[in-house]
Amino acid sequence: MACTPLTSERYDLTGPPLYDHVCARLSPLDMEVVRSVPPGGNWRDIPLSVAQRSARLMQIRRSGGRTTYYGRLRPDMPSYTINTYFNRPGNGTFIHPEQHRLISRREAARLQSFPDRYRFLGPPSSRYKQIGNAVPPLMARAIGMTFPPSLAVDTFAGAGGLSEGLRQAGHRVVVATDVDTNMCATYSYNHRDTRVVQADLMEKGGMTTLIECVEDSLHGRTLGLLAGSPPCQGFSLAGKWEQHDPRNLLVDRFLECVAVLAPERVLLENVPGLLSFRGGAVLSHVVGALCHMGYSVHYEVLRAEQFGVPQRRRRVFVMGLRSGDEPQMPVPEMAYVPRGRKGPDGQLPADARGLPPPVTVGEAISDLPPIAAGGGQEVMEYDSRWVRSDYQRVMRGLLSTERFFAGRPEQD
Numbered sequence: 001m002a003c004t005p006l007t008s009e010r011y012d013l014t015g016p017p018l019y020d021h022v023c024a025r026l027s028p029l030d031m032e033v034v035r036s037v038p039p040g041g042n043w044r045d046i047p048l049s050v051a052q053r054s055a056r057l058m059q060i061r062r063s064g065g066r067t068t069y070y071g072r073l074r075p076d077m078p079s080y081t082i083n084t085y086f087n088r089p090g091n092g093t094f095i096h097p098e099q100h101r102l103i104s105r106r107e108a109a110r111l112q113s114f115p116d117r118y119r120f121l122g123p124p125s126s127r128y129k130q131i132g133n134a135v136p137p138l139m140a141r142a143i144g145m146t147f148p149p150s151l152a153v154d155t156f157a158g159a160g161g162l163s164e165g166l167r168q169a170g171h172r173v174v175v176a177t178d179v180d181t182n183m184c185a186t187y188s189y190n191h192r193d194t195r196v197v198q199a200d201l202m203e204k205g206g207m208t209t210l211i212e213c214v215e216d217s218l219h220g221r222t223l224g225l226l227a228g229s230p231p232c233q234g235f236s237l238a239g240k241w242e243q244h245d246p247r248n249l250l251v252d253r254f255l256e257c258v259a260v261l262a263p264e265r266v267l268l269e270n271v272p273g274l275l276s277f278r279g280g281a282v283l284s285h286v287v288g289a290l291c292h293m294g295y296s297v298h299y300e301v302l303r304a305e306q307f308g309v310p311q312r313r314r315r316v317f318v319m320g321l322r323s324g325d326e327p328q329m330p331v332p333e334m335a336y337v338p339r340g341r342k343g344p345d346g347q348l349p350a351d352a353r354g355l356p357p358p359v360t361v362g363e364a365i366s367d368l369p370p371i372a373a374g375g376g377q378e379v380m381e382y383d384s385r386w387v388r389s390d391y392q393r394v395m396r397g398l399l400s401t402e403r404f405f406a407g408r409p410e411q412d
Helices: 028-036 055-063 105-111 124-132 137-144 161-168 181-190 204-218 246-261 277-292 361-365 390-396 401-411
Strands: 018-022 093-095 151-155 172-178 195-198 225-228 265-270 296-303 314-321 376-380
Touching (some): 018 105, 137 161, 137 314, 151 204, 151 246, 181 195, 195 204, 225 246, 246 265
Parallel strands (some): 225 265
């Protein structure tokens, strides 16, 4: 990968600097593990002589584990889901496709479809969470393009991935809220025109503050969209289900906001585990409450790679519409990658409808400078001559998303 940084006098400073191109350190044992895994490989490729030095690896060998554990990305495929633990080799497929290190925070942000101008603030531990927990902006953009631009409120906003996608689709987010200080700082930095309310919606005072701020910002205008991604720890398939986790009650706080603010549209995003959590009772509760408030409701599981995100991430979106019309979900722009855990990935599939292939890891990050494990810089300059794909041009602000999607079939 010929991305060696150039001298300062040769830099073309078109576009933003490169933020957060920093990756986690690796222990000597982790480095041996990383070196033994080929592109597309996983824990099964780690020699027994190395695995015997790790209790976790031996436990996985005995019981069998997800084929994503200790995985190395393939440059010719979309990534697996980027979660909050991409600073650890054993918690997913986070090993760089070519270099003996984990992906950097900027590379993870690229795989989430955050543009390079987007900067994450706070300590490193928080930035991993901000990136891994986010709604991919291009996925949110696809949802936002299904209805006319309007005034919006983003609850449980995190670092602002959902808002960024809505902004790209022409919506104006007037108020956003989250309980986490670092999330709010990142949101405020990247969304200067949005009022950010740091509040705990489990508390009556937090709800009151949010409602007052929204009503003050609307100045009597109609709220077009109330969106939210309530914490999904209790619904996630990635770990133990905590059915009595109090954070699951935040779904009810979201519904209370709907009842008070009466938006034209409601959008709730969560992990697919919401469909089966408590036998589907939570989803039925959400749908029933929205219907009782006069909304037509539709929900669907969407695949991120079908909307330009170079990542196999699945999310459920629940849409409610007051007009009585049936809510519409976005039409896929690209083919999807069939899910399977029995073996390594095959080739990118051909789509029966003639859709172009999804964006790959190589298309997403091959331009970023090589760094060593534990290395990189918080801020570095970027030479636009490093760009190798249209996706990278979109991330750098050199190509519009509209032109990117319009030209994608020609790249097939």
